Amino acid sequence: MKLRLGIIGAGNIAMTHIRNVQEGKCPDIEITAVADRKESRRQWAREQLPDAAIFSEGSELIAAKPCDAVLIAVPHYQHPPLAIEALRAGLHVMCEKPAGVYTLQVREMMAEADKHPELTFGMMFNQRTNCVYRKIKQMLTDGELGEIKRVNWIVTDWYRTQYYYDSGAWRATWAGEGGGVLLNQCPHQLDLLQWLCGLPVRVHAFCHEGKWHDIEVEDDVTAYLEFAGGATGVFVTTTADAPGTNRLEITGTRGRVICENDELQFDKLKEDERVWCKTCKEGFAKPDCERVTVETDGRNPQHAGVLNAFADHIRTGAPLVADGREGINGLMLSNAIHLSSWTGETVTLPFDEEKFLRLLNERRAHSRHKEDVDIVMDTSGSYGSQIK
Numbered sequence: 001m002k003l004r005l006g007i008i009g010a011g012n013i014a015m016t017h018i019r020n021v022q023e024g025k026c027p028d029i030e031i032t033a034v035a036d037r038k039e040s041r042r043q044w045a046r047e048q049l050p051d052a053a054i055f056s057e058g059s060e061l062i063a064a065k066p067c068d069a070v071l072i073a074v075p076h077y078q079h080p081p082l083a084i085e086a087l088r089a090g091l092h093v094m095c096e097k098p099a100g101v102y103t104l105q106v107r108e109m110m111a112e113a114d115k116h117p118e119l120t121f122g123m124m125f126n127q128r129t130n131c132v133y134r135k136i137k138q139m140l141t142d143g144e145l146g147e148i149k150r151v152n153w154i155v156t157d158w159y160r161t162q163y164y165y166d167s168g169a170w171r172a173t174w175a176g177e178g179g180g181v182l183l184n185q186c187p188h189q190l191d192l193l194q195w196l197c198g199l200p201v202r203v204h205a206f207c208h209e210g211k212w213h214d215i216e217v218e219d220d221v222t223a224y225l226e227f228a229g230g231a232t233g234v235f236v237t238t239t240a241d242a243p244g245t246n247r248l249e250i251t252g253t254r255g256r257v258i259c260e261n262d263e264l265q266f267d268k269l270k271e272d273e274r275v276w277c278k279t280c281k282e283g284f285a286k287p288d289c290e291r292v293t294v295e296t297d298g299r300n301p302q303h304a305g306v307l308n309a310f311a312d313h314i315r316t317g318a319p320l321v322a323d324g325r326e327g328i329n330g331l332m333l334s335n336a337i338h339l340s341s342w343t344g345e346t347v348t349l350p351f352d353e354e355k356f357l358r359l360l361n362e363r364r365a366h367s368r369h370k371e372d373v374d375i376v377m378d379t380s381g382s383y384g385s386q387i388k
Contacts, residue, residue, distance in 0.1 A: 003311040006033035006067035006091075008058035008082060009074035010041040013096060016303055017071060018048055025304035028311045035061040058082050062089050069094065069120070069314065071307075075170045076101050076178050080109040083121070083324070087112050092120040094310050097187040099123060099327025101178030102360055103335055104353050106328045113324055121324035122310045127188040128195065128321050129305040131296035132259050136250065137196055139266070139294075145252030146272055151197050151225070151233035157244030158185040158237065165215050172215035175367035178360065180217030181239050182207070182334045191322075191330035193235065197250065199329060200225035200233065200336075202348050207341035212240030216368055223337045235337075255289070264294035 005021075007014050014034075020026050034045040035055040042054050055061040058078070062070065062085050069092035072082050080100045083093045093113075100106040113121040127133060139145055158181060170176030177183055182190070205223035212219050219240055225233035248259040253274045256267040269276075270288040280287075301308070305321065312318035332349060339356050340347040 002028050002030045003069060003314060004032040004067040005029050005307075006035070006053075006061050006070045007031060008035045008061060008070055008072050009096075010034050010036035010038075010045045011073065014071075014073045017073070017307065020304040020307070022048075025301075026307050026311070028315070029307055033061050033064075033066040059085060062086050062091065065089060065091065068092060069310070071124075072096060075176060076183060077105075077176075080105045083109050084112045087116050087119055087121070090116075090119070092310075092314055093324065094122045094124060094307065095324055095327065096124045097191070097327070097330075098183055098334070099324070099331050101183065102353070102357050103328055103332055104357055106331060110325045110328065120310065120314045120320070122306070122313070122320045123322040123324045123327040124303065124306055125188065125191050125322040125326075126302045126306050127192055129302055130300045131298055132262065132264050133192055133196070135264060135294060135296045136248075136257055136259060139257060140196060140250070140252075144254065144266075144268075145250060145257060146254030147229060147274075148197055148227070148231045148250060148252050150231060150249075150251040151193070152247075152249045153189060153193060153234070154236045154245045154247050155186065155189050156236065156238050156241035157246050158239045159242050159244055160185075160213070160219075160239040162213055165213055169371060172213070172217050172219075173367045174216060174360065174363035177217065178364075179334070179338065180209070180215060180219050181221060181237050182218060182337060185239060186221075186237050187330055187334070189235075189237070190333045191326075193233075194329045194333060195326075197231070197233070198227060199333060199349055201228050202226040202346055203333070203336040203340050204346040205337040205340040207338060212238070216363075218338075218341075221337065221341075223340070257294070264296065266292045266294050268292055 007017060018031060021029055021031055031049055031052055033053040034049060035058045036042050037056060045054055053066040070086045071094045072079055073096045076098055079095050083095055086093050165172045172180055203223055203225055207218035208220040209218050210216055220238040223235045225235065250257050253272045255269045258265045268290050273287060276287040309321045313320050335356050336347045336349055336351050339351055342359050
């Protein structure tokens, strides 16, 4: 029997999910309900899914329960309350990224999920299905890189035009979205960063708000990170660079892995650098190094892979791509970056979550009003095999 899925929010990303089901990429899932506040999107859903029940509010869909599970694909602030409502109604939940806007809100969602161990709660971290990141995870777990010393990630190919930011009243506002590039484009990278390297313990960051676009939130970010084991890192992102870069480097005591252009290169040291440094009798000699192109399994199922794992977990208990409770980790890093920039201070994790919310609410109180427009864009070309 197929999993009956209801989608709350029929905007940009919902088009991808619906297309995946229609094209047979999710053979064990059928979409039986859609909810959206805009009549134009409801009409689009009727045309695409003539047998599905259509609702104007997510709460109405949840109350009617024409499905076994819901996929929440609405603006960020609404993720936790709708997830909580669905869990209380006995529905399985798949939540789009980010888990929420601030960690206190997400903790409430996690607490509710813990009350319903019989229900499946997943996060749409589709980049965890990417073969290059899975391979890096395996290499780190197997100790091929030794102890991590440094991580540098420049991800600046999230290019967005002013038209993009003007396409929704909620976009790029503190009240509607809760942030900019960190909350919209980079939850995947922030999740991957902590998934691969763990959360940092200290962050010092600079977020430039409206530097390149007519928006009130950040569109250019540089963050310095320190990890418990002594490793350091730099994370750089923007929505204004063309053509942009996506290069991840992780340096360990046994070598360096470079992820760029859908390829993995491993600069493999013959001897652990820490051992070499202490035993070598020359002043400038480096340990021998061999560059190896790392082979992967080539599989990158993305959103369809996450939904298939979700359905399998409900049916058989097979592993999820990402449990919903893991969504707070990348958000903690995002919140810490914002908090550091707002205060001009180095932030230690765990940070003062009440202080973060207070400063966020100050920005929400003065957030600009934007007229609503009815623009939906096809996102299929906005995420490549490596990043989006």
